[in-house]
Amino acid sequence: MSVASEPRTEWELAPPWSTRLKGMFGSTVKAAKRDVVLAVSITILLIGLFLAFFGPTLARTDYERTDPINRMQAPNTNHWFGTDNWGRDVFDRTIVGTRLSFLVGFSVTLISTVIGVGVALVISYFKILDAIMMRFVDGLLAFPTILLALALISLIGPSVGNVIIALSLTATAGKIRLVRGAVLSLRESTYVDAARAVGVPVPRILFLHVLPNIVSIIIVQATFTLASAILAEASLSFLGAGVPEYVPSWGNIIATGQGYIQVGFHISFFPGLFLTITVLAVVLIGDSVRDHLDPKLRGRLKTTAQQ
Amino acid sequence: MTEALLKVKNLHTEFRTEGGIVKAVDDVSFEVNAGEIFALVGESGCGKSVTALSIMGLIPNPPGEITSGSIEFDGVDLLSLPSREMRAIRGSRIGMIFQEPMSSLNPVLTIESQLAEPLKIHENLSGNVANDRAKELIDMVGIPDSATRMKQYPHELSGGQRQRIMIAMAMACSPQLLIADEATTALDVTIQAQILDLMQDVTSQTGASLLIITHNLGIVARYADRVGVMYAGKLREVSDASDLYAEPHHPYTVGLLQSVPRLDADKGSPLSPIAGEIPDLTDLPEGCAFNPRCEWAVDKCRIEQPTLEETKPGKQVACFEHETVALRV
Amino acid sequence: MSTTAVSPEQQSIKPETGPILETRQLKIHFPVKRGLIIQRTVGVVKAVDGVDIQIKHGETLGLVGESGSGKTTLGRAILRLNDVADGSVRFEGQEVLELPGREMRRLRQKIGMVFQDPYGSLNPRMTAGNIVAEPMLVHKIFKDRSEITDRVMELFDTVGLNRSMATRYPHEFSGGQRQRIGIARALAPGPSLLICDEPVSALDVSIQAQIISLFDRLKEEQKLTYLFIAHDLSIVRHVSDSVAVMYLGKVMEQGNADDVYRNPQHPYTKALLSAVPIPDPKVERKRDRVVLKGDIPSPLNPPKGCVFNTRCPVAEDRCFVEVPLPQTFSDGRQIACHKVNP
Numbered sequence: 001m002s003v004a005s006e007p008r009t010e011w012e013l014a015p016p017w018s019t020r021l022k023g024m025f026g027s028t029v030k031a032a033k034r035d036v037v038l039a040v041s042i043t044i045l046l047i048g049l050f051l052a053f054f055g056p057t058l059a060r061t062d063y064e065r066t067d068p069i070n071r072m073q074a075p076n077t078n079h080w081f082g083t084d085n086w087g088r089d090v091f092d093r094t095i096v097g098t099r100l101s102f103l104v105g106f107s108v109t110l111i112s113t114v115i116g117v118g119v120a121l122v123i124s125y126f127k128i129l130d131a132i133m134m135r136f137v138d139g140l141l142a143f144p145t146i147l148l149a150l151a152l153i154s155l156i157g158p159s160v161g162n163v164i165i166a167l168s169l170t171a172t173a174g175k176i177r178l179v180r181g182a183v184l185s186l187r188e189s190t191y192v193d194a195a196r197a198v199g200v201p202v203p204r205i206l207f208l209h210v211l212p213n214i215v216s217i218i219i220v221q222a223t224f225t226l227a228s229a230i231l232a233e234a235s236l237s238f239l240g241a242g243v244p245e246y247v248p249s250w251g252n253i254i255a256t257g258q259g260y261i262q263v264g265f266h267i268s269f270f271p272g273l274f275l276t277i278t279v280l281a282v283v284l285i286g287d288s289v290r291d292h293l294d295p296k297l298r299g300r301l302k303t304t305a306q307q
Numbered sequence: 308m309t310e311a312l313l314k315v316k317n318l319h320t321e322f323r324t325e326g327g328i329v330k331a332v333d334d335v336s337f338e339v340n341a342g343e344i345f346a347l348v349g350e351s352g353c354g355k356s357v358t359a360l361s362i363m364g365l366i367p368n369p370p371g372e373i374t375s376g377s378i379e380f381d382g383v384d385l386l387s388l389p390s391r392e393m394r395a396i397r398g399s400r401i402g403m404i405f406q407e408p409m410s411s412l413n414p415v416l417t418i419e420s421q422l423a424e425p426l427k428i429h430e431n432l433s434g435n436v437a438n439d440r441a442k443e444l445i446d447m448v449g450i451p452d453s454a455t456r457m458k459q460y461p462h463e464l465s466g467g468q469r470q471r472i473m474i475a476m477a478m479a480c481s482p483q484l485l486i487a488d489e490a491t492t493a494l495d496v497t498i499q500a501q502i503l504d505l506m507q508d509v510t511s512q513t514g515a516s517l518l519i520i521t522h523n524l525g526i527v528a529r530y531a532d533r534v535g536v537m538y539a540g541k542l543r544e545v546s547d548a549s550d551l552y553a554e555p556h557h558p559y560t561v562g563l564l565q566s567v568p569r570l571d572a573d574k575g576s577p578l579s580p581i582a583g584e585i586p587d588l589t590d591l592p593e594g595c596a597f598n599p600r601c602e603w604a605v606d607k608c609r610i611e612q613p614t615l616e617e618t619k620p621g622k623q624v625a626c627f628e629h630e631t632v633a634l635r636v
Numbered sequence: 637m638s639t640t641a642v643s644p645e646q647q648s649i650k651p652e653t654g655p656i657l658e659t660r661q662l663k664i665h666f667p668v669k670r671g672l673i674i675q676r677t678v679g680v681v682k683a684v685d686g687v688d689i690q691i692k693h694g695e696t697l698g699l700v701g702e703s704g705s706g707k708t709t710l711g712r713a714i715l716r717l718n719d720v721a722d723g724s725v726r727f728e729g730q731e732v733l734e735l736p737g738r739e740m741r742r743l744r745q746k747i748g749m750v751f752q753d754p755y756g757s758l759n760p761r762m763t764a765g766n767i768v769a770e771p772m773l774v775h776k777i778f779k780d781r782s783e784i785t786d787r788v789m790e791l792f793d794t795v796g797l798n799r800s801m802a803t804r805y806p807h808e809f810s811g812g813q814r815q816r817i818g819i820a821r822a823l824a825p826g827p828s829l830l831i832c833d834e835p836v837s838a839l840d841v842s843i844q845a846q847i848i849s850l851f852d853r854l855k856e857e858q859k860l861t862y863l864f865i866a867h868d869l870s871i872v873r874h875v876s877d878s879v880a881v882m883y884l885g886k887v888m889e890q891g892n893a894d895d896v897y898r899n900p901q902h903p904y905t906k907a908l909l910s911a912v913p914i915p916d917p918k919v920e921r922k923r924d925r926v927v928l929k930g931d932i933p934s935p936l937n938p939p940k941g942c943v944f945n946t947r948c949p950v951a952e953d954r955c956f957v958e959v960p961l962p963q964t965f966s967d968g969r970q971i972a973c974h975k976v977n978p
Binding site: 012189194212 | 717742744757758759760761762764765766769771774784785788800802807818821822
């Protein structure tokens with residue numbers, strides 16, 4: 001309990017954000033040095049980001065032009081991931097598709113998390129707003145995600161931006177519901193009472209006492225959103241509501257390959273592998289971030305590291 | 308009163324935890340005589356509840372294990388019994404009451420069926436006879452309107468009434484030993500008095516022994532014939548109740564008695580609390596576990612562990628300096 | 637804490653002898669609602685029902701009672717942690733229940749609160765130092781951050797915690813140490829009144845005594861006034877100058893602690909005191925005890941007339957009809973019972 005695990009620097013009042021962020025970066029690097037899994041996950045994500053930026057310049061072929069003579073080739077030295085039903089190079093398309101998949105996945109995750117958490121925090125303190133908002137959220141959640149997105153896109157027209165908007169909408173509704181529940185139960189906690197009792201104003205209670213204690217829930221939900229948004233984009237494209245077929249995204253390529261799974265599973269396999277690895281990396285990073293933000297787990301990590 | 312009903316000898320109960328092996332009960336020996344009220348007192352983590360669970364054969368394994376020692380009940384070594392026979396003893400000859408009655412009662416069965424059940428199993432009573440006996444038991448524990456109560460479910464009763472039902476269940480087969488593990492801690496004082504009086508009454512009527520596990524020194528003073536004081540897994544002092552309060556010989560007992568405010572004391576009469584914290588069982592100090600908090604500690608206490616020794620008839624103390632401590636009074 | 641701003645007129649209406657805190661006909665009634673979408677009120681829990689208490693400067697009022705007595709609700713109502721109070725709560729002459737939000741927050745500098753649950757009352761994600769510093773930050777008591785650091789270190793000394801512990805998180809402390817952190821936080825803005833809600837009931841006996849001694853010392857050193865809420869009558873005996881005994885939302889008896897403990901008058905007080913065992917067999921086994929029959933009624937459905945009538949050993953017809961009003965006796969004691977008259 002009161003064992004001094006290691007000598008600590010002397011306490012100082014909550015330092016300014018710049019030093020805190022620097023400290024966070026430093027501790028991430030330190031944690032990555034100790035934790036191979038975390039290091040690999042971060043590397044994968046960095047490679048993914050690199051591909052998302054430079055994918056089109058790295059492509060060796062014209063990934064949008066059909067080449068019927070070379071169609072349905074199995075992976076070979078010329079086409080590392082083989083070619084698809086139109087003879088396009090799957091490797092190039094997968095690399096280039098990274099951009100769109102990352103864009104949709106991370107945008108939807110970021111937008112829905114920021115708005116969802118913000119709205120949930122605010123409405124948990126205003127009863128009437130809460131009642132109205134939650135009925136609206138319930139209504140949104142009553143529809144299947146894809147159906148709602150389809151309806152919305154047929155209204156505003158297919159484009160990457162609109163796909164992001166449509167998917168963010170349902171993801172946000174889910175986040176509001178989840179975070180609001182957590183916030184409401186935390187509001188009853190004694191330490192929130194204690195903060196009120198010493199006169200801490202409501203915004204500070206929300207950001208210092210409530211938010212840090214629901215971070216783990218938010219992170220878990222965010223990794224889930226990321227994976228499902230990348231997949232949902234694929235479904236929408238497959239249904240013709242996303243980007244046109246010739247524009248590559250992981251989802252698009254998987255969807256194309258679906259029809260040929262018996263004769264050429266490589267078409268779906270490689271983008272599927274990229275997707276799986278990305279999601280896995282994000283989940284593992286999320287786990288590790290959560291552990292590092294939790295003082296209880298952090299202590300345990302330290303002591304096990306010492307052993 | 309001469310022959311001991313329960314003899315616990317050199318009991319060791321350990322738990323495997325993340326932080327290492329915890330010796331929850333470490334070389335504990337005591338006897339409970341037939342018909343007497345024996346109290347085990349101590350603070351959290353002292354091992355008093357684990358001792359009770361060890362007697363009942365209810366130590367969850369893993370992570371817990373009784374590693375050595377013996378528990379002799381009415382001439383039979385409980386630790387060598389096969390689990391089937393232990394189960395038979397547990398329901399019929401040793402009864403136990405826990406702190407939280409709600410978790411020991413099945414929420415979806417009526418009181419009647421829960422009370423009659425053990426009678427059918429252990430006493431081989433037929434349905435009707437068992438139900439009549441159940442009604443008698445409810446009357447015995449002082450719950451008015453037993454006929455209606457029998458048809459009710461646990462959540463319809465108050466905390467005090469649930470604890471009465473637990474007593475009725477424990478007493479159903481007229482056990483020779485009743486163990487009450489912090490049975491009144493969760494109750495209000497006026498209800499606590501009712502329940503303790505009831506336990507005292509029912510055991511004295513049947514001649515059963517009562518083993519009270521508590522942290523409350525007032526309850527011990529009111530009810531117990533003899534007391535064992537536990538600290539960090541070991542018994543530190545075993546004594547007649549009146550003698551314990553008049554002449555405590557272990558520094559921990561002395562400290563404990565000076566720590567509790569008394570209802571009949573004058574206002575502001577100073578307390579002398581024991582300094583320091585209760586040690587972590589995974590990280591006990593060398594020697595006597597109490598030495599860092601003890602004002603009498605000498606060098607020897609920091610190296611060697613004292614064992615329980617008889618200092619005068621009816622009193623056993625585990626302390627190298629007990630004579631000095633005794634002189635203080 | 638001379639740095640806190642107190643307006644001159646506030647100072648003038650703060651006579652050192654008058655009550656620092658006073659409630660008049662304080663009522664806290666919680667509606668019981670049923671229904672998912674359309675909620676209707678099906679009943680009322682009268683958690684606190686017309687309570688008058690007074691605490692003098694530098695004194696300790698012990699508020700005792702069993703579960704459902706409303707003692708905790710009363711304590712929370714003074715800081716307006718549950719906003720359904722009716723009646724009057726005056727702190728240093730100021731009406732608390734009518735204060736607008738900002739001034740209410742200011743008032744919370746002057747009234748500290750220590751909670752029962754040492755595990756739940758500290759934010760698990762904040763260091764002990766930051767927890768203690770927070771009240772000073774939000775009330776902007778110091779201009780310089782280093783002053784806050786100094787003050788936090790000073791408070792750690794005051795409550796008997798090692799200064800180096802400030803960097804630790806709550807889970808690294810024992811129950812007693814956490815309660816010390818909670819006390820340091822309550823003391824941080826320099827309050828004159830401390831509301832202690834069952835501050836030691838979750839602690840072990842030897843640790844309880846340490847915390848009570850800390851309260852004793854703080855009262856002496858910091859000239860604090862306490863509202864000490866507890867169910868343990870022995871502890872209340874130790875700390876209190878005066879005592880109020882509550883039962884089902886009403887005060888049954890209140891007065892000087894010595895008088896009430898030595899010579900209880902209300903039948904409930906008598907029974908309550910005799911139910912508490914004294915840790916001394918010689919005294920304990922010679923005592924005449926009154927053991928009450930029956931259970932505490934549900935606060936949702938309290939008895940008509942005197943709320944104690946279902947368990948009272950001396951109740952007569954009148955007690956089942958008429959609610960007894962508190963009457964003041966010559967020694968200043970107030971008793972609400974038809975059978976006890978001045």
